[in-house]
Amino acid sequence: MxxxxxxxxxxxxxxxxxxxxxxxxxxxxxxxxxxxxxxxxxxxxxxxxxxxxxxxxxxxxxxxxxxxxxxxxxxxxxxxxxxxxxxxxxxxxxxxxxxxxxxxxxxxxxxxxxxxxxxxxxxxxxxxxxxxxxxxxxxxxxxxxxxxxxxxxxxxxxxxxxxxxxxxxxxxxxxxxxxxxPSFPYRLVHMGLSAFLSVAFAVGAVGAWHLLKSKKTEQSDNHPARVMFSMALWMITFVAPLQLIVGDMHGLNTLKYQPAKIAALEGDWETESRAPEILFGIPDMKEERTKYAIKIPYAGSLILTHSLDGKVPGLKDFPANERAPSPVVFFSFRIMVALGCLMILVGFGSLWLRWRKKLFKSSFFLKLVLCMAPAGFVAMLCGWVTTEVGRQPWTVYGQLRTADSASPVxxxxxxxxxxxxxxxxxxxxxxxxxxxxxxxxxxxxxxxxxxxxxxxxxxxxxxxxxx
Structure with missing residues (x-):
């Protein structure tokens, strides 16, 4: 109790x-x-x-x-x-x-x-x-x-x-x-690009909505909707891959200054070189292992250290009372990354449709962008959950515990x-x-x-x- x-x-x-x-x-x-x-x-x-x-x-x-x-x-x-x-x-x-x-x-x-x-x-x-x-x-x-x-x-x-x-x-x-x-430049750029992507998908979804409505009613091509949809897709095409690069740099910075957070979001318990990347699993804080893990060999070290022999930290390296709740950040991080990859695919898909001159004509793509309206904001919120929950049990990392920060309410x-x-x-x-x-x-x-x-x-x- x-x-x-x-x-x-x-x-x-x-x-x-x-x-x-x-x-x-x-x-x-x-x-x-x-x-x-x-x-x-x-x-x-x-x-x-x-x-x-x-x-x-x-x-x-x-x-x-x-x-x-x-x-x-x-x-x-x-x-x-x-x-x-x-x-x-x-x-x-x-x-x-x-x-x-x-x-x-x-x-x-x-x-x-x-x-x-x-x-x-x-x-x-x-x-x-x-x-x-x-x-x-x-x-x-x-x-x-x-x-x-x-x-x-x-x-x-x-x-x-x-x-x-x-x-x-x-x-x-x-x-x-x-x-x-040390983490400020990476987090500032990462958050700024996140805001641009979120708004790009919102603007693109509104443009897609009006283009679909115009096609359904057969009224007009709705030129303003076409312009806003095109501008949004250009933003997505260039910013989504850039966000992936910035996120990778941010990850390297986090590994250096907050290794416990990296161990928690990766679901790694043992420190090892040539570490695998866990695509899916269920971290168990009591048993100190990630159940049902689906792994890609060597990918963890390659992604986190840019080397196949790089050492990836495990949660067992840290005292039990200094570990972030791995299940929360494990899944929030993967939702963010999955949405980011989907955003990149949407951007590349728009280039292919532009080349075929079907950007405004593909009902499937218009509906996809419409469904992706909240994707940027959801990914951003998942990123904040990963960042803030991954810092626990600290308010000021390594110096001030969250329990010591609260009021006696x-x-x-x-x-x-x-x-x-x-x-x-x-x-x-x-x-x-x-x-x-x-x-x-x-x-x-x-x-x-x-x-x-x-x-x-x-x-x-x-x-x-x-x-």
Whole structure:
């Protein structure tokens, strides 16, 4: 039977996992979509082709909704640090608190300052200045991700600090070492590409939906849908293989600094050279073995060390109380990798269809891309599960245990708040998601999107093309 403190700790972890799991989807959507909007407006300014302005107006409304939900969902986590994780806030606050405050002072104010111009100022400030506002908002989303990932990466690979011998607090010694910690560059690029891929599949799925609907009704070719579908597939074609390369580099970095995490996600128990790669199995923490393992000889060493003779760590090298729960990260990692491979196949498939001039005509491929709409976000969430659960039992890897980071909160209080969060989140963000789907179900080539009016603010304004 579990101790009440252990139950409370587990509930606190579940609560934070739920809230951040919901929240992370919105910033990722905002990052990718903001950059996409900057590309659309830039192409429109360069080519003067109306279709790109049409798509900009179409997606900027979705961006405003997603951005708002991201802000609302993110506020909750700030309070959770104080209520559920006071030990972490007290000990790691001198570092993580400063990094997160930089995110507010730079990125959030930058986004908030130019968001109004981006949404409502196209007919008031001129096209070029409006484009600057769009690019600034896109830059702000990237800066926001930079500070947040720097803070989280420091928790994964801490450096540049000292520990106060009296209070046990982490005190900064070298801010450059803290910010640019060993895992930060890999995780920043990996997360950025993940956001681009997630949005590419979402945009491609919306384009596929409208193309399928146009074919069914035999109305028109829906040129805006064709353009957004083509742009999304180009992004997928180039970024998906690049993500695989970055993921491999990130894996090498993790093997160097967090070998226990690698052992857990690989399901390896014995340290060995020429290690096999376990494609499937069921890790058993009690029996210390992976049951029903399907292995590829030598592939584990080759993938993880780029050498057939490379040594791969096993979980038995680490004390039982310092091992991450292997079953969780084992399967979350494989789901992420499987979806990534499927994304690469979709990109290569689009090249083949382009060559045969059937990219917009293949009903099977259009339906496949439509079904892949959530693939990027699911893969991203699986990646976060692998990263965060694989770090356990540490909050600051190797230095501060999760059990020592939690607040002395009753399990009953955590149960009540967790249930309340689930109910409120499902209602609020479920409603927002339904509204977003209804918004995107309207074709970008409908009269409302083709009459030259910007329908974002309270009053429509005619676009002055002479500016």
């Amino acid at each position: 579990q101790h009440p403190h252990e139950i409370a700790l587990l509930l606190a972890r579940w609560q934070f996992a739920f809230t951040i799991g919901v929240h992370i989807v919105f910033p990722a959507f905002s990052i990718g979509l903001a950059v996409y909007l900057a590309v659309l407006e830039g192409i429109w300014l360069k080519t003067k082709q109306q279709v790109y302005l049409t798509l900009y107006r179409y997606w900027v409304k979705a961006f405003s909704l997603v951005f708002g939900m991201g802000v609302v969902s993110g506020v909750v986590m700030a309070y959770e640090f104080g209520t559920n994780w006071s030990g972490f806030s007290m000990k790691a606050g001198p570092i993580t608190g400063v990094l997160l405050s930089y995110e507010v002072l730079t990125a959030f104010f930058l986004e908030a300052g130019f968001l109004g111009i981006m949404l409502f100022g196209m007919n008031k400030v001129g096209k070029k200045l409006h484009y600057v506002a769009t690019c600034t908002v896109a830059l702000g989303t990237l800066i926001s991700a930079t500070w947040i990932l720097s803070s989280n990466s420091w928790m994964q690979t801490p450096q540049g600090y000292k520990i106060d011998p009296v209070t046990g607090r982490f005190l900064p010694e070298d801010w450059l070492a803290i910010i640019f910690n 009753l399990a009953s209080s955590l149960t009540f708040s967790l249930i309340l969060f689930v109910i409120i989140y499902c209602f609020v963000f479920g409603t927002g998601f339904v509204f977003l789907l209804r918004m995107l179900r309207v074709s970008p080539e409908t009269p409302n999107n083709q009459d030259g009016k910007v329908r974002i603010g309270m009053q429509p304004h005619k676009v002055d093309s002479s500016k």
